[in-house]
Structure formats: structure tokens, C-alpha cells
Amino acid sequence: MVLARNLMKTLRQGKVMSLLLAAFMFFAGGAWAGERLINIKVAQYTQTIDFTTAQGTLWDLGGKTGRLAAQQVAQIRGTLGQKAKKRYHVMVASVSLLEPQQLERTLTEWRSLGCEVYTLESGQRFYAEDGKTLVFDNRHADVAVGVYEDLASAQAHVDRLAAQGKSSWIRTEIVSLAKGNLVLTANGETLAEGESLMLVPESTILLKKVEYAVGYPWHGFADRTYLGTLTCRFGAQDAIDCVLATPLEIVLAGVVPSEISAKAEIGALQAQACAARGEILAKIGVRHAGEGFDTCSEQHCQVFNGESAVALEIAKKIAPTRGNVLTTSSGGLVDAVYAANCGGRGESNHYVWTTQPNPILRGVWDISPEPNLDLTEEEQAGVFISNPPAAYCNNPAVEGGTNFRWKKSLSTTEWKGIESSVGVGRIKTITDIARGLSGRMYRLTFVGERGNKTVMKELNIRKLFGGLKSSCFVADWKKDAAGFIVSAELSGAGFGHGVGMCQTGAQALAKRGWSFDRILAHYFPGSVLKKWY
Secondary structure, three states: OHHHHHHHHHHHHOOHHHHHHHHHHHHHOOOOOOOOEEEEEEEEEOOEEEEEEOOOEEEEEOOEEEEEOOOOOEEEEEEEEEOOEEEEEEEEEEEEOOOHHHHHHHHHHHHOOOOOOEEEEEOOEEEOOOOOOEEEEOOEEEEEEEEEOOHHHHHHHHHHHHHOOOOOEEEEEEEEOOEEEEEEEEOOEEEEEEOOEEEEEOOEEEEEEEEEOOOOOOOEEEEEEEEOEEEEEEOOOOOEEEEEEEEHHHHHHHHHHHHOOOOOOHHHHHHHHHHHHHHHHHOOOOOOOOOOOOEEOOOOOOOOOOOOHHHHHHHHHHHHHOOEEEEOOOOOEOOOOEEOEOOOEOEOHHHHOOOOOOHHHOOOEOOOOOOOOOOOOHHHHHHHHHOOOOOOOOOOOOOOHHHOEEEEEEOHHHHHHHHHHHOOOOEEEEEEEEEOOOOOEEEEEEEEOOEEEEEEOHHHHHHHOOOOOOOOEEEEEEEOOOOOEEEEEEEEEOEOOOEOEEHHHHHHHHHOOOOHHHHHHHHOOOOEEEEOO
16 A cells, blocks of 8 residues: 555645646556556446545646645536447357467358358556566457447347347447546536546545446445545546546455355355455456446445445455455466355356356256256256255354245236237246256246247346356246246246355355365356455
């Protein structure tokens, strides 16, 4: 935290321009004594932002600089001038740039099908403190077969590919960010206006009414406190983005209790910290490419609620893992993903996402000894769901244990909503079901009175059925006299995609005394634990 202390010293001396220059270095990724800086989008506002700072803050907007006093209530008002411009690409594969032969095979395969194929690159190289030594390279090429100006046309292309049994997804290219004007006011006085505002608080900054969990049942608003330099400007969603530049370890102290129980045993908390650290780094330049930040604080990436007493306590517990990430045997960075409850069997990455099979993310049994079951087979998947063997994640004493098995009823009204989304009229049957190693469905076809519709990938299936906990389920379909489905009773296993670390299982193993490195070795077989910084 050397730079942080220097910033605060300069602030007390009143050297505004020097501090703003140092803050720019901070935001751009200057030196924090080896710590990795992260630019994380912590909030989004349509027009107005109210905020205060605990001990005052310097600001820079439209060529003007100044200082707001401690606890002074200030406001940012924004006016959108120009909307963001986007393009929508239909992607069919993602291949590491370190695997040129695999990339060429993939391109050749799709060209042989008559597709006009091209690639979009994303990701970045990671260097050591000297700025020269390459540590990791997470760049990859996404293989595309079509580009559209509107989302509906891209989705129609995805649907056509699904009907052929081919998985694809839509990548949104940010051609240009939105533009708009920001006005900074305090005590009714206009201080400055411009396109981008930088705030350099002496300690913390409080943003009021931060919206969170949009689209989820727990959606709401909360005042949140952050430590770091904050930049506000219009972004890709035609709203004001608040982007915090702060060390990765500060982010992790907030992410860990948001993503796993703060009451978990220390082994699980430390395993979660390593997994979250790796996932954030692996997705820099990938998930939010072109948006001006590395990651976001919502479920889309990893939940981060800012500074709190809980985060401070968690920071102490995960401190021994500082800088630790998982790598491949050849030194590549592992995208150490995780899910709430695997249901007894982890899933392989390529069944969930359109990626190359990764042996480290192949999915493991959360059961010892491993049962002799093939969950890709429909009957055996049904037996596994209804009569499961003992599993680590079947532990109601830890958070998430109640999600090991679940049931859901689909009413007639809810089923009509599904029929409307599928768009093939009344549905007679569901066929062509394909399951991954965990029993999670990754493909199914609706047979309706006006044709068939194939849906690919577990998340799309979960969303279609009203937000299921997982796509590992069996159904008792209820039909009318004419043979059309009218409702259903679902029985399922697990919560989430199931790839990587099972958070419930990790907590149960930590209760048994497992250390974080042993937990990680179990869920990410073949990985190497490495201290980066």
C-alpha cells in the first residue's frame, strides 16, 4: 500500500495536481508494491449520484480540480448525449491463442460447413512487477460466423444453429461507449462539468442507493462504501458507470463473504479467495472487453458489496493466500470457476460453455468412493437424482446444503409462458435430451404442434423453465386428453452450473479439517497452486 500512503500524505499537504497525477497512475495500474490493481464497476446510475466521503476527496472534472470536505454531501447529475454503439457476433468456439493448431482445425471445420468464419481476440498478457517478464497469457480467439446490428437477428442465427445441434452464443462488441455530460454540485453550487469525473478520497467514499441484483428476486438498493479511486462516466449501457480502481486483495475481501458463507471454516474461505482471484484475472479483457473496466460487482462476474466490518474480518482470514492462483502444469492461468452446489457430481466445462474441454475443469465426484454411475444416461441420471449416494455437498449444516436436492412445480399458467417463449404452439413432448457428466442437461428439443425448437446450454434451459437452480432435473409431465403437456413436477439436483469448485462441498470438507490447498486440488485436479505476487 505504498502508493496509498503517499497519496494520503500528498493530500494532507494540499498538492492537488501532484495527487491527481498519482491517482491517474493508480487508476492506470501504477505500482502498489506488487499488488494487482483491479478496475471494477461497482455501480450504475441513469441520471443522479449522491455521495459523501469520510475524510474528504479531491476531484477532477472538465479541466478543473478541487476538494470536497469530509462528510460534505455532493451530487453528480448526468445527461446522456450519445448512446453506445454495439454489434452482435454469433460465436461458435473459443480457443486459446497458445493453441494455434487447435484454432486452425476449428476454423477449417466451420469453413467446411460453408460458413464465413472470422475471429475476435480478447484477453491480455500479464507481466511481473518489472513489466517485462510474462507471467500469464489469457488471450484467446473467439470464432464467429456472423455479425449483426441488432440482437434479434443474432439470436435468430443462434436458434438456426441450435436446430442443427450446434452450440453458439452472442458476443456483444462495444464499438463506442455512450457519451454524456456530468455536472458536479455541492451545497447547491455547481463546481464543474465535463465527460469524466475522477474522485480521489482520502479514505472511503459512500455511494448512496447503489442498485444491485437486477433481474433477481433479491433486487434492491443500498448505500455502499468503497476504498480506492472512483471514475464516473457514461458507459456501454447508456448510463453512468462508477468504476473503482483498487487492489485485488481489497476486492477479494468483499467478494469472499458475498459468494460463500462468511461463517465458513477458514479452509473454505481461503479456497474461495484463491478461486475468485483466479476467475477475476482470467476474465480481464474478456468478459467486459471494450467497456473500460476489468470486472463488475454483480452476479454477472462476482458479487462485491464494498467495505464492511465483515470484509475487514475476512481480509485477515484470507491474507495467507495473498497472490495465490491456480495454474496449469505448463504455467497457464486457470479460470477457477465455482458453483453453489454441484449436487454430488461436478460438470465438465465444455458442456456448459462453448469452449475446448479442460482437464482441470472436467468435473469431479463430490463423493468418496466414487459411485459407478453414468449420469449422461437418462435412466441413471433419474436414479441419481431420486436416490443419491452420500456426498460432501449433502450437508444441511453448511450454507447451500439444502440445495443438494430440490423440487419445483410448473403450473398451467407457468407452462403456457414456457410455450410462448418456445414459439412452436402447444408442446406434445420433449426429446433429444443430452446430459453432461453431472447429469445437467445441455440440449433438449420441444416438439410442438407448429414444429420443433432445440435449446442449447444449461443456463438457457434453466432460464426457460423459470430460473431453475440447475439443469440437472427429471420431470413428471402432466398432459391433457389430447396429449399436450399442461404442467409438470420437477425434481432436481444442485444449484448452479456445477463447474469447478462446489462451494457447499468446500465448506463441508473444511469442516472435516481440509486445508485450502487440499480443497483446491480436489476440485481442480491437475492444477498447480502458484504465488504470483
